[in-house]
Amino acid sequence: MEELEKQLKQQIIEVLNLEDMSPEDxxxxxxxxxxxxxxxxxxxxxxxxLLEKHYGIKLSDPSEGKAIFKSIHTMAxxxxxxxxx
Amino acid sequence: MIxxxxxxxxxxxxxxxxxxxxxxxxxxxxxxxxxxxxDMPEPFVASMLDDGMIDQACAETGISISGxxxxxxxAILAAxxxxxxxxxxxxxxxxxxxxxxxxxxVELLGNDSTASDRLLLPETAKRIAGWFRNPNEPLVxxxxxxxxxxxxxxxxxxxxxxxxxxxxxxxxDVLSPFIVSGFQSLKAMSENACRPFDEDRAGLxxxxxxxxxxxxRRADGQETEAWHIACGSIRNDAFHTSGPSxxxxxxxRALKETLEEQDTSDLAFINVHGTAxxxxxxxxxxxxHRMGLDNIPANGLKGxxxxxxxxxxxxxxxxxxxxVEDRTILATKGFEHAGVSHPANLSGQHRTATxxxxxxxxxxxxxxxxxxxFRKGVPRPGTNTRRQTAYAxxxxxxxxxxxxxxxxxxxxxxxNCSGAAMLKTLYHTYVKDYPKFHKMDLLCKLGxxxxxxxxxxxxxxxxxxxxxxxxxxxxxxxxxSGSLCADKSYQQTIQCPEDYYPSPSAFIYxxxxxxxxxxxxxxxxxxxxxxxxxxxxxxxxxxxxxxLSAPGTESVIGGWIEAQSxxxxxxxxxxxxxxxxx
Numbered sequence: 274m275e276e277l278e279k280q281l282k283q284q285i286i287e288v289l290n291l292e293d294m295s296p297e298d299x300x301x302x303x304x305x306x307x308x309x310x311x312x313x314x315x316x317x318x319x320x321x322x323l324l325e326k327h328y329g330i331k332l333s334d335p336s337e338g339k340a341i342f343k344s345i346h347t348m349a350x351x352x353x354x355x356x357x358x
Numbered sequence: 359m360i361x362x363x364x365x366x367x368x369x370x371x372x373x374x375x376x377x378x379x380x381x382x383x384x385x386x387x388x389x390x391x392x393x394x395x396x397d398m399p400e401p402f403v404a405s406m407l408d409d410g411m412i413d414q415a416c417a418e419t420g421i422s423i424s425g426x427x428x429x430x431x432x433a434i435l436a437a438x439x440x441x442x443x444x445x446x447x448x449x450x451x452x453x454x455x456x457x458x459x460x461x462x463x464v465e466l467l468g469n470d471s472t473a474s475d476r477l478l479l480p481e482t483a484k485r486i487a488g489w490f491r492n493p494n495e496p497l498v499x500x501x502x503x504x505x506x507x508x509x510x511x512x513x514x515x516x517x518x519x520x521x522x523x524x525x526x527x528x529x530x531d532v533l534s535p536f537i538v539s540g541f542q543s544l545k546a547m548s549e550n551a552c553r554p555f556d557e558d559r560a561g562l563x564x565x566x567x568x569x570x571x572x573x574x575r576r577a578d579g580q581e582t583e584a585w586h587i588a589c590g591s592i593r594n595d596a597f598h599t600s601g602p603s604x605x606x607x608x609x610x611r612a613l614k615e616t617l618e619e620q621d622t623s624d625l626a627f628i629n630v631h632g633t634a635x636x637x638x639x640x641x642x643x644x645x646x647h648r649m650g651l652d653n654i655p656a657n658g659l660k661g662x663x664x665x666x667x668x669x670x671x672x673x674x675x676x677x678x679x680x681x682v683e684d685r686t687i688l689a690t691k692g693f694e695h696a697g698v699s700h701p702a703n704l705s706g707q708h709r710t711a712t713x714x715x716x717x718x719x720x721x722x723x724x725x726x727x728x729x730x731x732f733r734k735g736v737p738r739p740g741t742n743t744r745r746q747t748a749y750a751x752x753x754x755x756x757x758x759x760x761x762x763x764x765x766x767x768x769x770x771x772x773x774n775c776s777g778a779a780m781l782k783t784l785y786h787t788y789v790k791d792y793p794k795f796h797k798m799d800l801l802c803k804l805g806x807x808x809x810x811x812x813x814x815x816x817x818x819x820x821x822x823x824x825x826x827x828x829x830x831x832x833x834x835x836x837x838x839s840g841s842l843c844a845d846k847s848y849q850q851t852i853q854c855p856e857d858y859y860p861s862p863s864a865f866i867y868x869x870x871x872x873x874x875x876x877x878x879x880x881x882x883x884x885x886x887x888x889x890x891x892x893x894x895x896x897x898x899x900x901x902x903x904x905x906l907s908a909p910g911t912e913s914v915i916g917g918w919i920e921a922q923s924x925x926x927x928x929x930x931x932x933x934x935x936x937x938x939x940x
Contacts, residue, residue, distance in 0.1 A: 289797070289863075290796045290797045291793065291796070292793070292796035293793055293796070311793075313598065313601075314598075314600065314601050315599075315600055315862055315863050315866060316863070318543065318544060318545060318862040318863075319861065319862055319863050321545075322543070322859050322860075322861060322862070325859065326859045335545045
């Protein structure tokens with residue numbers, strides 16, 4: 274799981290162009306949206322693309338993303354349980 | 359006095375404004391589910407033009423099918439048919455073509471096409487105006503979904519200040535995998551026919567159309583009873599590039615500025631944007647409520663035509679004009695039970711209209727909102743007749759190329775960097791604390807850095823404080839390539855069927871007006887924002903200065919901004935302020 278979390282952090286930084294950040298800057302349980310990394314609604318949609326592209330997970334309802342993208346922990350848990358690639 | 363003299367609609371519902379109006383009144387819609395076309399992996403609901411109908415009409419009008427793209431054909435068709443009803447000679451230097459579109463010929467990107475010049479909107483516009491042998495450089499308005507209304511306001515201002523007597527305003531867009539996949543990636547599309555303002559609304563449908571309206575300047579004393587723009591304004595949310603303000607900041611301010619000093623006793627209805635996305639309709643209801651217009655009947659037309667993008671501002675204006683003349687408030691097709699948090703005076707049935715004016719509202723990505731009051735009749739005193747000349751002085755100027763940058767004539771150090779690397783260096787030297795910069799496309803990075811340098815210079819000179827919200831400053835950019843770099847980046851995410859992952863963030867930047875929105879967001883500017891395109895910068899200063907003639911605008915930050923590639927770009931931006939003492 275630790276490896277998956279690290280991989281997710283790197284992918285998030287790359288996909289969302291968080292250029293001034295490194296994986297160590299992202300706490301596993303810190304909120305990704307709002308006060309955390311300050312991500313917005315377009316970032317959330319981009320994370321949905323990330324799930325599909327890298328892990329074969331298709332979210333048809335974007336509102337599902339709210340719970341999944343709460344933190345790196347929740348995201349990694351969801352990916353581990355639902356990944357198809 | 360500037361009045362409408364002719365118009366024409368080309369839509370899937372038929373040819374001509376009257377035909378379209380009658381079909382709408384009969385409740386017709388060409389919204390259909392499309393499965394498998396263009397090898398799109400997911401079906402979508404849209405209102406699409408029948409190529410047979412278009413080709414036949416082109417043949418009748420003498421428009422070469424092989425020589426023009428689909429987009430160009432419908433744009434020429436709408437304008438040619440509108441022109442037929444007038445005695446205007448399009449070859450006259452007193453006629454200007456103004457073209458509103460969001461994506462023009464972008465579908466050519468998907469083909470391995472050699473016609474790359476056709477991807478440039480000024481080139482496409484020249485072909486359209488060229489069909490009429492018009493000698494003037496056309497103006498392209500690319501301001502997301504408000505383009506059609508913005509183009510009418512631009513035409514109105516240009517006619518007011520001269521030297522043109524007639525403006526042929528064409529709004530047009532055609533659909534392609536590029537546009538459909540982009541809206542799908544934003545999860546903005548409904549799987550069924552859209553339901554504006556309804557509690558069960560689930561997103562928008564796209565549509566194809568072209569609509570043309572011709573405005574003419576008449577000499578004072580020759581006023582006749584005709585449709586005219588009583589007042590109109592554009593305001594920005596200064597909130598987000600794709601999500602509307604929760605307090606409807608821009609739409610409310612656009613409404614307020616438009617209705618300032620206007621008599622609304624003859625207002626027949628408000629024709630809303632009504633895309634049927636959750637956020638848009640809620641925002642519009644909030645704006646109308648804040649303005650105290652809850653009781654005025656409102657309606658939306660997307661259930662008949664879908665969202666026709668650059669065409670919608672012209673098309674929906676023309677249908678609304680026909681409805682006022684027919685004393686009808688058209689039903690909002692798809693609407694049953696209100697699903698917005700303020701009282702909304704909409705109906706799924708036609709109602710009787712009283713009054714000779716209507717308000718048209720639109721909102722778009724980049725945070726832009728437009729509102730125009732159209733009225734039929736002899737203009738009232740003080741309306742639309744005065745020739746305003748805005749005197750301006752240039753406060754600061756920044757010039758950038760991909761190799762150097764100068765501010766007010768002084769060269770700035772760039773650490774021997776060039777191209778995109780130079781922009782990054784400038785960011786780390788002069789800005790530092792706005793990580794959103796890294797997410798922007800090249801055009802936005804260029805506009806952002808250039809505007810930061812300008813505004814810092816202004817603040818240092820003690821002329822203005824930074825980051826103080828203001829509505830009296832507009833952001834008006836002019837360029838040639840528009841968002842072509844971003845278009846190519848987005849196309850890469852959909853080009854290969856095995857690696858088809860449309861990127862929502864890349865798609866947002868395929869609208870060039872986002873650069874004006876980014877500057878508005880950064881600086882809390884609620885004034886007008888727009889992006890215009892021409893082949894050369896020759897008329898840029900005039901276009902930027904013209905924005906000063908808009909009500910409520912005292913200052914403009916704008917100029918030429920052109921991003922061809924990360925290695926080749928240029929910008930010349932300035933701040934101009936209205937001069938009061940002349």
